[in-house]
Amino acid sequence: MPDADRESRCRRCGQPVRIYRDSYEVFERMHYVCFHYEFEHDVSNPDADPDEDCGDPGCPSAPAARQKDRMAAAVRQLIEEWADGPPANWDNHSLPDYLGALAGWLDDCEGYYAGRGVPIPWNGWEVMRAAFRAATVYE
Ligand SMILES: [Zn+2]
Ligand SMILES: [Zn+2]
Known part of the structure; x- marks a missing residue:
């Protein structure tokens, strides 16, 4: 060693x-x-x-409790962006496309964080929040 x-x-x-x-x-x-x-x-x-x-x-220990609420707020934000139909700044406009992008982004998230020179957050809520946002445009 x-x-x-x-x-x-x-x-x-x-x-x-x-x-x-x-x-x-x-x-x-x-x-x-x-x-x-x-x-x-x-x-x-x-x-x-x-x-x-x-x-x-x-x-x-704080994030486990607090970040659940932040996650729910982030999801509601995504819904709000759909209020007037598919958002122009989203690339994925169907549920299958969006979910496919979500899964793909999670598969590649090591690269996403490595590219930014930061470790993968130990808090899974944080990763999921980033994933839900990234899946709007990830292909
Ligand atoms: Zn403490
Ligand atoms: Zn230690």
């Missing part, structure tokens, strides 16, 4: 730190999420549930 890998293992969970490697020291040699659950997540409450949003803006 290269030295670089050995140096950036999380001291809380032992797994390699990759995504926030540049912030390894800032997060006290932990993953961002491990740091949060160790030091920030409702630390004054001994019965705190790690799956529950602790209210911290960066809480990794």
Whole structure:
């Protein structure tokens, strides 16, 4: 194993730190999420549930609850765009075309994120929101 890998293992969970490697020291040699659950997540409450949003803006447990609502809003936005018929800026104007594009985009989403130089979001809601939007024009 290269030295670089050995140096950036999380001291809380032992797994390699990759995504926030540049912030390894800032997060006290932990993953961002491990740091949060160790030091920030409702630390004054001994019965705190790690799956529950602790209210911290960066809480990794927050998106699961909040992003469902954002997803529903994103879908409603798509419906609204159809209010006057097929939107001119959409390439896919039938449900089979749209769903085909959705599946195709998901198949290729690694490339989409790699092309932007960012990791695939760990939060599936975020990927699905991007997919529903991208499928309007993806071919
Ligand atoms: Zn960790
Ligand atoms: Zn939290």
